[in-house]
Amino acid sequence: MGFSTLMLANHATITDGLVNVLSGGVNRLHRGSFPAPMQVHLVAIIDLPAGYAGEELEFTVTVLSDDRRDIFARFDGLFATQLHESAPEKGNTAPVLLDLSGVLLPREGAFIIEAQLKGEEARELHFSVVKPEFLEVPNVGQPV
Secondary structure (H helix, E strand, O other): OEEEEEEEEEEEEEEOOEEEEEEEEEOEEEOOOOOEEOOOEEEEEEEOOOOOOOOOEEEEEEEEEOOOOOEEEEEEEEEOOOOOOOOOOOOOEEEEEEEOOOOEEOOOEEEEEEEEEOOOOOEEEEEEEEOOOOOOOOOOOOOO
8 A cells, every 4th residue: 555656747637536637747837937836746656555445544745945944835634535436445546636837946956756645655756947048049040
């Protein structure tokens, strides 16, 4: 049991238990000024415990600096789902989506998203934030 998959995406939705991802697998965010909103979704897949019967599972998702000194956001929540009556005893998963659009990051650098179900080992997703480099383009059609 625990988070088996963590992925950043520009946008994602869940429909009928399936994850729909737009531009998934993001690991570098380009931001022009700081503080900057993350403007991404966290897509997570939970491996459900054998015999799961719809009970609530506690989880925490934390966005922190790569040295773990600064915490920029923390989400504590409860998750529950109903499995189809014909679902097998083992091997069931469930998607979870978290909108991180409003999380502000103060600077460029390396960051970590840590996701943990209560009592289980945490999973980490590393990503970086960079300022885009712009090339100067000469004025076309203008005398130099």
